[in-house]
Amino acid sequence: MSETLSRRDLFKVAGAAGAAAAAGPAAAQTQPPVAEPADGDRVLFFFTDPEARFVEAAAERLIPKDPRWPGAADAGVLFFIDRQLASAWGAGDRMYLKGPWKPEAAPEQGYQLRFTPAELYRIAIGEIGEHCRQAYGGKEFWDLGEPVMDEVLGKLETGGIALPSLPSAVFFETLLANTIEGFFADPAYGGNRGMAGWRMVGFPGAYAQFVDLVDVHGHEYRREPIGIGNTAAREAHLKAHASHMPAPTGAGRP
Amino acid sequence: MPIRMKEVDVVLVGGGMTAAIVGKHLAEAGKTVVALERGPMRDTVPDFQSPSMHDELKYSIRYALMQNAATQTLSFRNFVGQEALPMRQLGSFLPADGVGGAMVHWNGQTWRFQPEWFRLKSWTEERYGKDHVGDDVTIQDWGVSYEELEPHYDFFEKVCGIGGFAGNLRGETRAGGNPFEGPRQNDYPNPPMKQPLSGKLFADAASGLGYHPFPMPSANQTRAYTNPYGAEMQPCMYCGYCETYGCEHFAKASPQIAILPAAMKNSNFSIRPRSHVIRIEHDKDARIATGVTYVDAQGREVFQPAGMVVLCAFAHHNPILLLQSGIGEPYDPATRKGTVGRNYSYQTMTAVSVFYDGTQRINPYMGAGALGTVIDDWNNGSFDHSGLGFVGGGYIAANQTSGRPINHHPVPDGTPRWGRAWKEAVARHYNSTVTLSLHGSSTPHPGNHLGLDRTYTDAYGQPLGMMTFDFPYNDRLMARHLTGKMREIGQAMGGRSISVSWLADHYSIAPYQTTHNSGGAIMGTDPRTSVVNRYLQSWDLHNLWIMGASAFPQNAGYNPTGTVGSLTYWALQAITGDYLKNPRPLVQA
Numbered sequence A: 001m002s003e004t005l006s007r008r009d010l011f012k013v014a015g016a017a018g019a020a021a022a023a024g025p026a027a028a029q030t031q032p033p034v035a036e037p038a039d040g041d042r043v044l045f046f047f048t049d050p051e052a053r054f055v056e057a058a059a060e061r062l063i064p065k066d067p068r069w070p071g072a073a074d075a076g077v078l079f080f081i082d083r084q085l086a087s088a089w090g091a092g093d094r095m096y097l098k099g100p101w102k103p104e105a106a107p108e109q110g111y112q113l114r115f116t117p118a119e120l121y122r123i124a125i126g127e128i129g130e131h132c133r134q135a136y137g138g139k140e141f142w143d144l145g146e147p148v149m150d151e152v153l154g155k156l157e158t159g160g161i162a163l164p165s166l167p168s169a170v171f172f173e174t175l176l177a178n179t180i181e182g183f184f185a186d187p188a189y190g191g192n193r194g195m196a197g198w199r200m201v202g203f204p205g206a207y208a209q210f211v212d213l214v215d216v217h218g219h220e221y222r223r224e225p226i227g228i229g230n231t232a233a234r235e236a237h238l239k240a241h242a243s244h245m246p247a248p249t250g251a252g253r254p
Numbered sequence B: 001m002p003i004r005m006k007e008v009d010v011v012l013v014g015g016g017m018t019a020a021i022v023g024k025h026l027a028e029a030g031k032t033v034v035a036l037e038r039g040p041m042r043d044t045v046p047d048f049q050s051p052s053m054h055d056e057l058k059y060s061i062r063y064a065l066m067q068n069a070a071t072q073t074l075s076f077r078n079f080v081g082q083e084a085l086p087m088r089q090l091g092s093f094l095p096a097d098g099v100g101g102a103m104v105h106w107n108g109q110t111w112r113f114q115p116e117w118f119r120l121k122s123w124t125e126e127r128y129g130k131d132h133v134g135d136d137v138t139i140q141d142w143g144v145s146y147e148e149l150e151p152h153y154d155f156f157e158k159v160c161g162i163g164g165f166a167g168n169l170r171g172e173t174r175a176g177g178n179p180f181e182g183p184r185q186n187d188y189p190n191p192p193m194k195q196p197l198s199g200k201l202f203a204d205a206a207s208g209l210g211y212h213p214f215p216m217p218s219a220n221q222t223r224a225y226t227n228p229y230g231a232e233m234q235p236c237m238y239c240g241y242c243e244t245y246g247c248e249h250f251a252k253a254s255p256q257i258a259i260l261p262a263a264m265k266n267s268n269f270s271i272r273p274r275s276h277v278i279r280i281e282h283d284k285d286a287r288i289a290t291g292v293t294y295v296d297a298q299g300r301e302v303f304q305p306a307g308m309v310v311l312c313a314f315a316h317h318n319p320i321l322l323l324q325s326g327i328g329e330p331y332d333p334a335t336r337k338g339t340v341g342r343n344y345s346y347q348t349m350t351a352v353s354v355f356y357d358g359t360q361r362i363n364p365y366m367g368a369g370a371l372g373t374v375i376d377d378w379n380n381g382s383f384d385h386s387g388l389g390f391v392g393g394g395y396i397a398a399n400q401t402s403g404r405p406i407n408h409h410p411v412p413d414g415t416p417r418w419g420r421a422w423k424e425a426v427a428r429h430y431n432s433t434v435t436l437s438l439h440g441s442s443t444p445h446p447g448n449h450l451g452l453d454r455t456y457t458d459a460y461g462q463p464l465g466m467m468t469f470d471f472p473y474n475d476r477l478m479a480r481h482l483t484g485k486m487r488e489i490g491q492a493m494g495g496r497s498i499s500v501s502w503l504a505d506h507y508s509i510a511p512y513q514t515t516h517n518s519g520g521a522i523m524g525t526d527p528r529t530s531v532v533n534r535y536l537q538s539w540d541l542h543n544l545w546i547m548g549a550s551a552f553p554q555n556a557g558y559n560p561t562g563t564v565g566s567l568t569y570w571a572l573q574a575i576t577g578d579y580l581k582n583p584r585p586l587v588q589a
């Protein structure tokens, strides 16, 4: 296939997605179909397969599926965390990473480990795997069954498992925070699939103009949530703004 | 050898709010002015446009608009004697990075301090006697009075298009406003914001207890408005993406929309982004600043000579730059001597959540940065402290700023932190909870200060600033007393249950609290206990001026920016009205 051809195909796909998005808000009252994951949706950029199995199983215990709402696994939290760790953030991009290192610091002094987020996950998952295999007759974390998985997570949370390289609670708090992020962040980041997290609480997403509703007390808001990937919403927005966009201030954009 | 630039009349360190104001007025006074801003250029279009701007992960969790800790951070400890360690990622406060400064991503809650705050030491002694608080409460008078600042508060409110309802108009109290504020010559330029259900529930309960609720004064515009600089601002859309975000709607007062367009009309004013100042150069014998040295975008050291230097780098950066430049005597907590870094203070925050458990629909995402209903009955000048053993106070508010769910998913006390019960509680309470907060004052303590770290350095090889801070005993008493009052209001609000977040045992650098750092280069009447005089002019170098909350001798129970703005205009009046004609120390030491 020539390069021109494949690029054209790409544009076709993008156009179709745009059209679907435009139809979204109008079809507000109907439950949207759960889209089949596209090829790229299950790609792992950072985790190895065993690491991914751990993260998916652990995140699902933190936010489990219930009769009404998907859990972390179906919401794609694994893929959210994977992409975060493969990104500049995972590499500790905006962290101060100079020594000397004092891992035994008081909690009030914040994170003091030597590891970037990506390193933290890799090392902690390896050591937790080792712990589980030793404590549970060679079994992997994800084969322990729900009650035991919860017990292991609870011990990680309270420091009840001594990992060789780091306090287990630091890893647990990071995993919990990232799982919540992956459940509620914009779906463009790979988690919150089908906007499950937003639908569960009734958050409208990136749509944001409530000047006419804010003082209608008790109003039941029913519009579909909108993600930042919604190109139609973006264009409508830009059009509405065109009238009062001032000329650049000329403050010297370099 | 550093590159040497052509001399200018005035160099400003920073490109945020105070720099925009100073730049505009000094350029109009005929001076050549350049502002050196360490971060990038930013503007409403294209930088703050939706829907990309409405990304909670990027802006509220990863802090895309704020200081990069890898380039510069500070080290932190709770007490003298503890080993200070670097703040490796942002948390407790979020210093800005980029043209417009923190006012790009502020909330817009815009307050005047009560008159008592400006003479807190004298007022406390007059009213409660000399022994009311111990000598470890190092409160001071500011050297400037509320009456002197009033016209400047008034002008700043007009520049920002503040929406509110005056409670004290020329000494006359008006129902529906804040009866505890100092007298104002004019009402706010714009009407108050619309109030959501959370505000009504709070107001009803507070009124029932005899308190005086009123709408939070707001820099989120409540109608189309043209400010005294000719800037046209648009009404707030209550978009719920305000604090930590730039406003796409031209509705939140920021330098970009309110000040810079007028400032940039002067060809003698310019902003040089990506210019990180590392040192103020000075002539010790002549007792003047000679300019500043900065690192440019390409990593080169550049010397910018100037006839006058104005620090506008934000509260804690100002004193740290003084220390890095060897200007003034560093404060020593052992002897309590020295001034630079003295009286670093902050804010004392607690909260109460009221859970309606499905009986009220709150719609928390219909929010705005300065949307709230407030009582000021427990601020410093509003009540009698006799027998309480502390000074200070704060306002109690039901703010509705955001329902962004990564950060906002309140659950009652006793709910597990994860698992099915947690998830069900989140789903149940998200749209049915109101949170009240105490915005408490912060009194200085001899141990709390800013210094320089001996171990850790920033990306330019400079020693990191070092912060020593914990909540002083005075503020713990204050927080306990007022949080108890807030709990009573919460209980009266008709929810099914309430949760109380008392003040933590120790201040922690990790969770976000507020970006209301203050002190460290404080103003006063005595050069032995202050860094700048009552006009914000350095006692050491008369052509060095220091803007910002670093000048506060103690922090009040309010957000700081109204006072920072009014102090800036107060200083400018002294500079343009007097100093420029005859440069000299305006107050004899």
Ligand SMILES: Cc1cc2nc3c(=O)[nH]c(=O)nc-3n(C[C@H](O)[C@H](O)[C@H](O)COP(=O)(O)OP(=O)(O)OC[C@H]3O[C@@H](n4cnc5c(N)ncnc54)[C@H](O)[C@@H]3O)c2cc1C
Residues within 6 Å of the ligand: B013, B014, B015, B016, B017, B018, B019, B036, B037, B038, B039, B094, B095, B096, B097, B098, B099, B100, B101, B102, B103, B105, B106, B107, B108, B109, B110, B111, B243, B244, B275, B276, B277, B278, B312, B313, B314, B315, B317, B370, B515, B516, B547, B548, B549, B559, B560, B561, B562, B564
């Ligand atoms: C999330 C958030 C919410 C807030 N909400 C409120 C509120 O509701 N009400 C309120 O009153 N206040 C609020 N504030 C505080 C308010 O934004 C500040 O008080 C105000 O911006 C201070 O103005 P400034 O000019 O002193 O500092 P800034 O506006 O921060 O400007 C300082 C500038 O200096 C630059 N700088 C620093 N060091 C250097 C250096 N070495 N070289 C070159 N440049 C440098 C910085 O990059 C920055 O742009 C909030 C702040 C934040 C972060």
Ligand code: SF4
Residues within 6 Å of the ligand: B219, B220, B221, B235, B236, B237, B238, B239, B240, B241, B242, B243, B245, B246, B247, B248, B249, B250, B251, B252, B367, B368, B369
């Ligand atoms: S809440 Fe209002 S002022 Fe704040 S960003 Fe949204 S539109 Fe702008």
